[in-house]
Amino acid sequence: METTAAITQSITHTEPRQGKLWRIAAIARNAFREAVRDRVLYNLVLFVLLLTGASIFIGELSGGQERKVIVDLGLSAMLLFGVFIAIFVGVGLVYKEIERRTIYAVFSKPVGRGEFLVGKYLGLCLTLLVNVLVMGVGVSLALLYVSGGWDPLIPTIWPAVLLIYMELMLLTAVALLFSSFSSPALSALLTFMVFIIGHFSADLKSLAVTLGSTSARYLITGLYYLLPNLANYSFITPAAHGRAPAAGFVFATALYALVYIAVILAAATLVFSRRNFK
Amino acid sequence: MALGLVVVIGMACAALLVRRLDTLRPPPDPNAIDESLYLDGKTARRMSLGFNGLAADWYWMRSLQYVGRKIINVDNVQIDSLARLNLKLLAPLLDTATTLDPEFLDPYEYAAIVLPSINVEEAIRITKNGIDANPNAWRLYQHLGYIYWQQQNYQAASETYGRGAQIAGAPPWMEAMKAKMAADGGSRSTAREIYTRMYEQSADDKVRDMARKRLLQLDSLDQRDAFRKLFAAYQTRMGKCPNSWKEIEPVFRALRVPVDASGAPLDPSGMPYVLRAGACEVDLDPKSEIPAK
Numbered sequence: 267m268e269t270t271a272a273i274t275q276s277i278t279h280t281e282p283r284q285g286k287l288w289r290i291a292a293i294a295r296n297a298f299r300e301a302v303r304d305r306v307l308y309n310l311v312l313f314v315l316l317l318t319g320a321s322i323f324i325g326e327l328s329g330g331q332e333r334k335v336i337v338d339l340g341l342s343a344m345l346l347f348g349v350f351i352a353i354f355v356g357v358g359l360v361y362k363e364i365e366r367r368t369i370y371a372v373f374s375k376p377v378g379r380g381e382f383l384v385g386k387y388l389g390l391c392l393t394l395l396v397n398v399l400v401m402g403v404g405v406s407l408a409l410l411y412v413s414g415g416w417d418p419l420i421p422t423i424w425p426a427v428l429l430i431y432m433e434l435m436l437l438t439a440v441a442l443l444f445s446s447f448s449s450p451a452l453s454a455l456l457t458f459m460v461f462i463i464g465h466f467s468a469d470l471k472s473l474a475v476t477l478g479s480t481s482a483r484y485l486i487t488g489l490y491y492l493l494p495n496l497a498n499y500s501f502i503t504p505a506a507h508g509r510a511p512a513a514g515f516v517f518a519t520a521l522y523a524l525v526y527i528a529v530i531l532a533a534a535t536l537v538f539s540r541r542n543f544k
Numbered sequence: 545m546a547l548g549l550v551v552v553i554g555m556a557c558a559a560l561l562v563r564r565l566d567t568l569r570p571p572p573d574p575n576a577i578d579e580s581l582y583l584d585g586k587t588a589r590r591m592s593l594g595f596n597g598l599a600a601d602w603y604w605m606r607s608l609q610y611v612g613r614k615i616i617n618v619d620n621v622q623i624d625s626l627a628r629l630n631l632k633l634l635a636p637l638l639d640t641a642t643t644l645d646p647e648f649l650d651p652y653e654y655a656a657i658v659l660p661s662i663n664v665e666e667a668i669r670i671t672k673n674g675i676d677a678n679p680n681a682w683r684l685y686q687h688l689g690y691i692y693w694q695q696q697n698y699q700a701a702s703e704t705y706g707r708g709a710q711i712a713g714a715p716p717w718m719e720a721m722k723a724k725m726a727a728d729g730g731s732r733s734t735a736r737e738i739y740t741r742m743y744e745q746s747a748d749d750k751v752r753d754m755a756r757k758r759l760l761q762l763d764s765l766d767q768r769d770a771f772r773k774l775f776a777a778y779q780t781r782m783g784k785c786p787n788s789w790k791e792i793e794p795v796f797r798a799l800r801v802p803v804d805a806s807g808a809p810l811d812p813s814g815m816p817y818v819l820r821a822g823a824c825e826v827d828l829d830p831k832s833e834i835p836a837k
Contacts, residue, residue, distance in 0.1 A: 324605075327605045327609065328604065329608050329748055331604070331650060334601065337597075338597040338598040339598055342595045345594070345595075346595075461593075465594050496594070497594065502595070503597030503645055503647070504647070507647045507648075
């Protein structure tokens with residue numbers, strides 16, 4: 267109720283002078299405020315930080331590979347728990363508003379359904395950004411501690427962190443798409459399956475090549491291009507070896523993420539626009 | 545109050561029950577540690593969903609723990625002579641770790657040092673896979689050359705060192721090692737060079753310790769050869785081999801060879817040698833850290 271009041275107040279004050287972008291920003295700001303109040307979020311971030319701290323001790327078992335273990339474990343925990351946050355907060359973004367009936371109050375104002383979705387999406391992306399930054403700082407501090415000072419791995423992990431963040435943005439958009447027409451449980455399951463299949467995309471491509479049937483080959487190839495190619499965002503292992511992705515590669519993956527997110531949000535808006543809440 | 549008592553007494557009872565269960569639990573199956581891995585490297589990599597680096601770390605730590613659990617109860621063991629410990633899972637563990645993360649160089653070094661005494665074909669295969677995945681890592685050629693040298697295949701060792709020497713960043717001694725291996729692969733000076741470079745280059749404490757002990761062993765072999773010459777000279781003069789160190793102690797003192805109170809010369813680790821009385825032969829003390837073989 268507090269969120270809805272805040273949204274409607276912001277929109278009343280901003281409209282009609284500042285327009286669409288201000289409405290989206292108001293919704294995003296409130297989605298961010300709502301997300302950071304969720305205790306589950308704090309617990310997940312804290313757990314990742316604890317894991318990163320524990321990796322210092324786990325590294326003692328690695329025969330001198332403490333730094334590699336810290337980066338592998340820290341960034342892997344960041345990705346995995348980021349996926350959990352993206353899925354479980356993402357599928358609830360729209361569902362909670364519908365369940366509490368607060369969505370009627372929002373749409374009683376001149377707020378488009380697309381603006382609402384985009385605002386919610388951007389709010390969660392901002393939340394994920396803060397979480398990812400906190401976790402990245404945690405990994406950097408662990409490296410500083412183990413190295414007893416500056417560690418050359420620190421600058422190389424941040425491009426990998428950026429790629430992880432882009433992957434989380436993609437998954438959040440997918441979660442939002444599913445939640446626009448499905449129940450939270452099913453949306454979460456479907457999003458998690460997309461995460462898994464997205465990392466198998468290289469295998470999908472090689473499977474298409476080996477199949478005998480033409481129709482099956484077209485189907486698998488179609489799936490390869492339809493589903494998000496998440497393997498491109500996986501740069502944790504090279505980062506642990508001190509390798510950073512090339513600037514051109516980062517730019518291309520960012521562009522892919524931008525295009526794919528635009529497509530998903532447009533599809534979500536299409537579905538959501540046709541939805542009758544009565 | 546009552547609920548608080550329930551919590552305290554309940555926890556105390558649970559702790560007592562755990563202690564009792566610990567005594568009743570059947571001992572762990574000693575063969576369980578050697579059960580075959582149910583995932584090969586390629587399958588593990590496919591299933592890792594981008595977490596392959598972390599999975600590689602896991603298999604690497606498992607490899608170290610696997611060897612550590614076997615050698616913990618064995619005295620005076622060298623990590624390059626573990627054939628008697630039945631380490632049949634070590635090759636699959638290292639293979640999986642390197643398949644999951646082919647750029648992870650430490651498992652290749654471990655495979656080159658520890659595996660040859662257990663399964664030399666796997667040691668060569670894993671190291672060669674490492675070279676294919678890391679063509680600019682000259683140290684992998686050093687490891688492969690070491691395996692061939694251990695197998696007394698000096699020609700292959702020489703070629704391997706030669707290929708490694710061509711890689712940008714390879715130190716000049718790789719080229720020198722190529723020549724030395726071709727000319728004199730079986731000599732102690734070559735062995736000394738190999739273990740010296742291993743000691744200098746390795747970041748693994750266990751590998752450095754092994755190299756250090758092998759260097760002490762080489763020094764000890766030189767010392768014992770010198771002692772045999774002294775025994776031969778003694779036998780020529782006295783008509784018999786010495787029965788105790790006291791008989792030959794003045795010679796050691798004149799040559800400034802460090803000796804203990806009984807006149808026994810000290811090996812490079814500081815332990816006294818053992819004289820085989822009347823046999824003109826000298827052995828290492830069983831408590832010496834220098835490997836016997």
